[in-house]
Amino acid sequence: MARSLLIASSLVALLACGCSGIDHATLDGVTTMPDDSTLTTGGGQLNTGIATAFQPRVWTHNIWGTHEQTDGIDVQTSNADVVRVAHVTDDDKRVVVWAVGPGQARVSITLDGETALSLPVAVTDPP
Amino acid sequence: MATAAAVGAMTLACGCSSHPTGVLGNGEFRYLCDGDSDTACTSGETDTDLPSAAIAVGSTFQMAYEPNSSAGSIQGATGYEIIAASPRLATTSGDTIATLREGFVALLARHVGNSTIDDFVHLQFRSIRTLIASPPTVTLRAGGQESIGLEARDDLDATLAGRLRCQWEITEGASGIALVGAPTGGSASITAPAQGGVTAGTVHVACGAASVDVAVTVTGVSPADAGSPIDASQALDGGPNG
Numbered sequence: 001m002a003r004s005l006l007i008a009s010s011l012v013a014l015l016a017c018g019c020s021g022i023d024h025a026t027l028d029g030v031t032t033m034p035d036d037s038t039l040t041t042g043g044g045q046l047n048t049g050i051a052t053a054f055q056p057r058v059w060t061h062n063i064w065g066t067h068e069q070t071d072g073i074d075v076q077t078s079n080a081d082v083v084r085v086a087h088v089t090d091d092d093k094r095v096v097v098w099a100v101g102p103g104q105a106r107v108s109i110t111l112d113g114e115t116a117l118s119l120p121v122a123v124t125d126p127p
Numbered sequence: 128m129a130t131a132a133a134v135g136a137m138t139l140a141c142g143c144s145s146h147p148t149g150v151l152g153n154g155e156f157r158y159l160c161d162g163d164s165d166t167a168c169t170s171g172e173t174d175t176d177l178p179s180a181a182i183a184v185g186s187t188f189q190m191a192y193e194p195n196s197s198a199g200s201i202q203g204a205t206g207y208e209i210i211a212a213s214p215r216l217a218t219t220s221g222d223t224i225a226t227l228r229e230g231f232v233a234l235l236a237r238h239v240g241n242s243t244i245d246d247f248v249h250l251q252f253r254s255i256r257t258l259i260a261s262p263p264t265v266t267l268r269a270g271g272q273e274s275i276g277l278e279a280r281d282d283l284d285a286t287l288a289g290r291l292r293c294q295w296e297i298t299e300g301a302s303g304i305a306l307v308g309a310p311t312g313g314s315a316s317i318t319a320p321a322q323g324g325v326t327a328g329t330v331h332v333a334c335g336a337a338s339v340d341v342a343v344t345v346t347g348v349s350p351a352d353a354g355s356p357i358d359a360s361q362a363l364d365g366g367p368n369g
Contacts, residue, residue: 098233
């Protein structure tokens, strides 16, 4: 009885301590851009007019380990005048991001509405 | 094996590819040719591969998109619209794209119903540095008509694609040389009336910041028509008293 109570209380403690949640997110398969534009998990620098596609991937962790999530992933932009985002047709897990005009925006990957990764993206006109 | 090698060699040699042109591999973008002057198109063809050359700033062109899943013709694919990634570089109206400034621009095939993107491709726009007229000088008979074509080149002297938007005018000899119609593209025809009385002139054409002058010589103009102090009829008749 005491042992069961100990295990139960340990589980409660693990859950309560924030030991589950989003672990990390990545941009998988970022397509090649024709100029010096870049987009990584650290952020992006895009020239106006450039587009790129990638598959957003999110992992969560809990007491059993780290697991990749396949549903509930979305990508959003903070400023559609600078960067736009759209999903690829037909259940394709990729998204397309394109640079509309100069400025700053944040591109966020979310899991069930919770931000997993937020990238600062700067857009400048081509030289 | 020899056949496969030959096909591979031909593919490499001609730059042909059976793979979709879109970055995502979901479909093929085609460059449409409708008969207007465009160095990306050869005479008679209705569409072609996307040009490897850059497209002239200030020009227009047409594109179509066919998703891999479509069984329709290239121009028959419906449900998609082509949009430019940035209105600062290009504007779109139907399948026509107008180029506005230098740079690479993504053209995206967007599904009309749900605004998802099926595929996209990048094209490069470059400013026109020089215009090459063909022929560089024109000789036509009085009463005749000749065509002038233009080729736009960038600062690397590379030929640019696109349907040029140009202003044509006769800057010299306008009384005897005329443009046929009101040309605004990359080619024009000029004519010299039989009784125009002008033996030389100049056609000036400007496409964006670049321009070129084409010298025109009119032959077969009688001396009287050409403004000679000698009356042609008198000369032919042997003189005023002759």
